[in-house]
Amino acid sequence: xxxxxxxxxxxxxRSTPTGFVSGAQIxxxxxxxxxxVWKQIEKLRELGYCIEAVPSKGxxxxxxxxVLLAEELSAGASGQLIGxxxxxxxxxxSTNLQAMAxxxxxAPEGLVVIADRQTAGKGRLGRSWISPGGVNLYLxxxxxxxxxxxxxxxxxxxSALAVCRTIEDVSDLQPQVKWPNDxxxxxxxxxxxxxxxxxxxxxxxxVVLGIGINLNVMRAELPTxxxxxxxxxxxxxxRPVSRLEFTTLLLRRLDELYAAYLVEGGRPLLTAxxxxxxxxxxxxxVDCQQRRIHGQMAGIDDDGALLVKTSAxxxxxxxxxxxxxRR
Amino acid sequence: xxxxxxxxxxxxxRSTPTGFVSGAQIxxxxxxxxxxVWKQIEKLRELGYCIEAVPSKGxxxxxxxxVLLAEELSAGASGQLIGxxxxxxxxxxSTNLQAMAxxxxxAPEGLVVIADRQTAGKGRLGRSWISPGGVNLYLxxxxxxxxxxxxxxxxxxxSALAVCRTIEDVSDLQPQVKWPNDxxxxxxxxxxxxxxxxxxxxxxxxVVLGIGINLNVMRAELPTxxxxxxxxxxxxxxRPVSRLEFTTLLLRRLDELYAAYLVEGGRPLLTAxxxxxxxxxxxxxVDCQQRRIHGQMAGIDDDGALLVKTSAxxxxxxxxxxxxxRR
Numbered sequence: 001x002x003x004x005x006x007x008x009x010x011x012x013x014r015s016t017p018t019g020f021v022s023g024a025q026i027x028x029x030x031x032x033x034x035x036x037v038w039k040q041i042e043k044l045r046e047l048g049y050c051i052e053a054v055p056s057k058g059x060x061x062x063x064x065x066x067v068l069l070a071e072e073l074s075a076g077a078s079g080q081l082i083g084x085x086x087x088x089x090x091x092x093x094s095t096n097l098q099a100m101a102x103x104x105x106x107a108p109e110g111l112v113v114i115a116d117r118q119t120a121g122k123g124r125l126g127r128s129w130i131s132p133g134g135v136n137l138y139l140x141x142x143x144x145x146x147x148x149x150x151x152x153x154x155x156x157x158x159s160a161l162a163v164c165r166t167i168e169d170v171s172d173l174q175p176q177v178k179w180p181n182d183x184x185x186x187x188x189x190x191x192x193x194x195x196x197x198x199x200x201x202x203x204x205x206x207v208v209l210g211i212g213i214n215l216n217v218m219r220a221e222l223p224t225x226x227x228x229x230x231x232x233x234x235x236x237x238x239r240p241v242s243r244l245e246f247t248t249l250l251l252r253r254l255d256e257l258y259a260a261y262l263v264e265g266g267r268p269l270l271t272a273x274x275x276x277x278x279x280x281x282x283x284x285x286v287d288c289q290q291r292r293i294h295g296q297m298a299g300i301d302d303d304g305a306l307l308v309k310t311s312a313x314x315x316x317x318x319x320x321x322x323x324x325x326r327r
Numbered sequence: 328x329x330x331x332x333x334x335x336x337x338x339x340x341r342s343t344p345t346g347f348v349s350g351a352q353i354x355x356x357x358x359x360x361x362x363x364v365w366k367q368i369e370k371l372r373e374l375g376y377c378i379e380a381v382p383s384k385g386x387x388x389x390x391x392x393x394v395l396l397a398e399e400l401s402a403g404a405s406g407q408l409i410g411x412x413x414x415x416x417x418x419x420x421s422t423n424l425q426a427m428a429x430x431x432x433x434a435p436e437g438l439v440v441i442a443d444r445q446t447a448g449k450g451r452l453g454r455s456w457i458s459p460g461g462v463n464l465y466l467x468x469x470x471x472x473x474x475x476x477x478x479x480x481x482x483x484x485x486s487a488l489a490v491c492r493t494i495e496d497v498s499d500l501q502p503q504v505k506w507p508n509d510x511x512x513x514x515x516x517x518x519x520x521x522x523x524x525x526x527x528x529x530x531x532x533x534v535v536l537g538i539g540i541n542l543n544v545m546r547a548e549l550p551t552x553x554x555x556x557x558x559x560x561x562x563x564x565x566r567p568v569s570r571l572e573f574t575t576l577l578l579r580r581l582d583e584l585y586a587a588y589l590v591e592g593g594r595p596l597l598t599a600x601x602x603x604x605x606x607x608x609x610x611x612x613v614d615c616q617q618r619r620i621h622g623q624m625a626g627i628d629d630d631g632a633l634l635v636k637t638s639a640x641x642x643x644x645x646x647x648x649x650x651x652x653r654r
Contacts, residue, residue: 196532197525202646
């Protein structure tokens, strides 16, 4: 993963004690012309960086904007694995597609792909995930867990927990989870998870944890024709969320949960997830491929399958859409 | 999938009632020069095609060699899905890698990739599959079954059945199966299966059935340092197998088994597989990742997991290497 010119310049600003870096110094370090340096400084200013130019002293970085550059994120990352390598993209089809392709090509575990905007954001079951630029977070993590393919669905619960805890880190909101892969605030969807896997019959090649979170998108910008009502953290709190801060904290949560998972396995994740699930014990309806099931939500089993207590006994459901039962 | 010039020429030979096709006619049909036609005819002769040239009449195909060209195979294919589209390669890294990449790119279900030789043939758990050119069969089938990821391992048993039945079609040999993915003749490995999958948590994107079969490789050419003794159909019968005939029959078997699977599900496959498994009821040793299990092989369950009756009860094993127990 090569660091871009812009990221190297930001690195120079941060590593200099006086704060000032001369154009000549940048030009020398990067091995490019003074004109090229000037163009990169202009580009950083366009991105929202406030950069002062003082004659005979050089450039100085006064303020960073809320953009997601790999360099900014790495500066805040403290993890052992997840977040040590970050690839940020302004626009991409889908961060999951990119991360899966990088996985196929042998990229190392822990690699994170983040896009400012997705043109073909993916939801589960071939649905789309609305992904406007500049306001939200679209992130995919490449992992190579030493588990059997049948255990990999547990990692969806890891993503869910990381998102819930990060929402708690940055706000007083109380997130809930909806099986299998949604995060809700006040009953409205704020985040969706899409895990994808490449596997052999008895070995996982790689897994990608896909996470899409509505951070700052406002109500007027949300699509009206959706399967489930949506919201954002900013709508719920009434103030914007720093994308940089949220992403940094989320990467730390993911890293600590994955480290624990490798030692303790999936059961603690599932138990912690259940504590965020307000439908547990309530009457629900589940639309499966062929039929609709009514019953009481009885929790999830070790494979992450939904357990529903019906008049005929406990049904074990591997895929479906859950709603509270109509009264 | 575009048809190559050579395959179009073979198609012309087959479709003409007299058997004769003039150089001018080939040149016109293909839209290439007479010199280019002559070069393709020479190349076909190098590949083993016996082509007669009669002045004022043209070319005539006298005999086809035992090479695997998509056109030759398609001519014999009768299936509805598997084998309707075939991509043949002289040399590739691994037909599974190629088929998985084609699946990622959206290629249609039923596509078959065949290579004459593999430079990085894959066995399960990252092992290699020795793949010399010109003698054996290395084939991958791309499928998009409408099943949950947890059910996909059943398709390994579909491949196994197709291979066993094709061996019976072309010989009097009695193939046996070894869990999870080997085909044996007289206790020696003749074929290996490697299924790979791209999936979401609750949806299969695509599955590739990888099949490697030792058809004509001779004893002296087999590697000596192997995990399990190997053999080939030709070693066991004492006469060569037509690669073209075997492949054509195998594609038909795969197609008919997959059509049945889509209607009846996996249980009939598992039952039929068990009939080929001579270890059923016998004492076995299974090397799993962490430990070795001793017990009586009790069959396979609906997910394709191995059931072993031990002193502590029935163990359900998802991954491991099976051997008859040492006396």
